[in-house]
Amino acid sequence: MRFESKQQLSGAVRMWSINHNREFRVIESKSNTWFAKCKSSIERTPSTSSYPPCDWCVRAVKKKTHGMWQITKWVNDHNCLGDMIRNNNTSLTASVISRHILRSIEDDPGLKVKNILSFVKENLKVDVSYKKAWYARRTMVEWSHHSDSLDRIKTFKYVFWAFGPAIEAFHMCRPVICVDGTHLRGEYKGKLLVAVTQDANNKILPISYAIVDEETISSWSWFMEQLRYNVALDRHPICVIPSAVWRHESSSALTRSRG
Template identity: 80%
Template sequence: MIRNNNTSLTAFIISWHILRTIEDDPGLKVKSILSFVKENLKVDVSYKKAWYARRKAIELVFGSWEANFAELPQYLDALVQSNPSTVVEWSHHSDSLDRVKTFKYVFWAFGPAIETFHMCRSVICVDGTHLRDEYKGKLLVAVTQDANNKILPIAYAIVDEETISSWSWFMEQLRYNVALDRHPICVIFDRHNGIIYTMTHFDYWEEPLT
């Protein structure tokens, strides 16, 4: 017998039942959780409860947004310590008070990716995507293509929004930390105003005249 939305079956309890599945598939659909609960726990639950269960399970496996952002400096420092050729650059708000630096942008490029890029085609594709949930930032990414036509991510940045300021900063870090000695470079992008501004106002991205 299947009971409807049993109040004693909380989202927290459901989250423990789906932990292993979330570990294997963090993108598990809410509909799949509804089906799992109905089949295995013999209860119908609301979409909202299943959604909260999925969110709680993700936090239990991967940590909360707050914890992950708090650990970002240590994580990036560990990357540099384990591979000195990895590049990390930070930008902080200039109006930070009491000498506490407030995070604004962060750029990183893995050392092996930088080295591999110099054996790839001089073509870069840049784009941005949303970071979901509580922190409404953006992830900027630069990728290239190797000789086997495989996509190679070469640089990343977390910023607040896709603006002229954030794109200019990202493209500057990309040029000087990853692609300094590559001339010319073909840059493919979606004609975002921030990228267009960078490509037309900074000489390190100017088109070759010959």
């Protein structure tokens, strides 16, 4: 089999493992090679050491002739006790779940975590934790298109995104946000808007991003609206600091500490 990218390759192996209730570990992942083995052959315990290690493995290489990833070795069957493990396959990650529930989230942004658990159980035959299902739901992406866009042809205007772990971490940080924008370089022009905060160790934590055409009242208002609704809905009040003030205060604090 051939795949256009390493991500597509690993995704196919992951879905095969989920469908067969098996788990694997990536042993080697380089620019031109990818190798994975059965999890049980790596994480052997005293209770399983008396059994021979599982032979299942898969190896793929990126061929120079056609530039695609091609599977060069595939052991189709497991000879381990994988069928006896609990039905909580670690191959089913939050990102995999998010791809399966994306359409449901679009239809119902308020989709409850318990419904996601039921969906995964029914369609993928895997039991997952509440936390994993919550992470799958909490990666937010919002799009805004030009008003002259057609139903089947959308003209890009704005996009906002925030990652689930960052959203959760923000609720344990100070209710202070710094916002800033910068130019995008390269083939596609535009502006990148970012909101960051500081954790308890005074480390910078990026919490949300947006790509817009220009820094205008409209684009900044849209960004702040998405930030409030998708990241900080249950936190009030919040102090928002422009980047210039943030840099000035950080510089002053550094000068005082050196003095």
